[in-house]
Amino acid sequence: MNLAARALPLERGDVVLVSDKEFPANVYPWLLLRDQGITVEMTRCTAQGWPDEEHLLERLRDPRVRVLAVSFVQFSNGYRADLKRLGAACRANGTYLVVDGIQGIGNSVLDLRETPVDILACGGQKWLLSPWGSGFVYVRKELVSQLEPAITGWMAFEGTDDFSRLTEYNPTFRSDARRFEMITLPYQDFFGMTASLQLLLEVGVREIAEVTRSAHEPIVKWAQAHGVRIASPTENGHRSAILCVAPPKPVEAYHALKRARVVCSLREGSIRLSPHCYNTVEEMEKVTEVLEDLL
Numbered sequence: 001m002n003l004a005a006r007a008l009p010l011e012r013g014d015v016v017l018v019s020d021k022e023f024p025a026n027v028y029p030w031l032l033l034r035d036q037g038i039t040v041e042m043t044r045c046t047a048q049g050w051p052d053e054e055h056l057l058e059r060l061r062d063p064r065v066r067v068l069a070v071s072f073v074q075f076s077n078g079y080r081a082d083l084k085r086l087g088a089a090c091r092a093n094g095t096y097l098v099v100d101g102i103q104g105i106g107n108s109v110l111d112l113r114e115t116p117v118d119i120l121a122c123g124g125q126k127w128l129l130s131p132w133g134s135g136f137v138y139v140r141k142e143l144v145s146q147l148e149p150a151i152t153g154w155m156a157f158e159g160t161d162d163f164s165r166l167t168e169y170n171p172t173f174r175s176d177a178r179r180f181e182m183i184t185l186p187y188q189d190f191f192g193m194t195a196s197l198q199l200l201l202e203v204g205v206r207e208i209a210e211v212t213r214s215a216h217e218p219i220v221k222w223a224q225a226h227g228v229r230i231a232s233p234t235e236n237g238h239r240s241a242i243l244c245v246a247p248p249k250p251v252e253a254y255h256a257l258k259r260a261r262v263v264c265s266l267r268e269g270s271i272r273l274s275p276h277c278y279n280t281v282e283e284m285e286k287v288t289e290v291l292e293d294l295l
Contacts, residue, residue: 003147005030006149014038015064015067017067018042048077056068057085063093067096068086072103073241077242078242079238080239091116096119102123102126105127106126119140134193135193138177144177155178156178157172157174219245222291229246231270241275243274244267245270248294
């Protein structure tokens with residue numbers, strides 16, 4: 001996100017659109033640009049707390065809007081953005097689309113050959129089941145040569161290709177995405193990430209998407225039967241592997257689930273459940289039993 005905020009060619013008077021209620025990692029780097037005269041516009045959400053894509057599309061007609069920053073999947077409610085639609089609108093307006101992918105990559109299909117995204121950042125420790133410290137950034141290939149990082153690392157330059165002549169200092173940035181690397185890579189973390197990615201690709205992301213959505217059904221049926229609000233989309237267009245429910249006493253429900261050894265999170269007044277491909281319907285039924293006792 002900092003790469004996008006600091007390397008994209010933004011000028012005083014430009015507008016960055018950020019959907020309200022985003023995870024802070026996709027907000028703070030943009031807010032710091034206000035000191036440079038760049039307007040950061042926190043756009044309204046829908047009544048459900050989801051990104052208002054119709055409003056975003058309307059704002060993307062404004063030529064001053066140079067960046068749209070949005071999550072592929074929202075951390076607090078599981079809303080999956082229509083990146084293909086938003087990306088097409090961005091491309092038509094000359095706007096950069098910057099995506100936080102961490103809550104969607106690994107549980108939802110996203111083909112960047114078909115979806116016009118300019119920069120996407122994704123940590124590996126969530127749905128990619130990889131070690132903390134692993135992850136990746138994607139930069140649209142045509143954009144790589146146009147961006148010069150404001151902060152850099154020693155391996156980002158062609159002068160480090162030959163370790164026997166490091167002090168000759170060739171300050172030419174590498175021609176590929178390695179120009180954006182700011183650290184000595186944690187190879188032990190990427191060894192673990194590679195093994196995990198091999199497993200996930202063997203299972204298949206489309207299959208993971210199907211299994212995780214199916215695991216939601218006991219919770220969805222229970223919530224509908226008891227009039228409990230579901231804070232996540234349940235239609236396929238914006239659905240993800242994250243399912244959030246908002247029982248009457250969410251804090252009490254959260255602690256009851258933790259005592260029952262259910263791994264979940266309390267986010268924005270809702271219980272966030274994130275079943276992966278190794279979770280079962282029976283495990284989700286256990287969740288309904290715990291919640292049932294609190295009604």
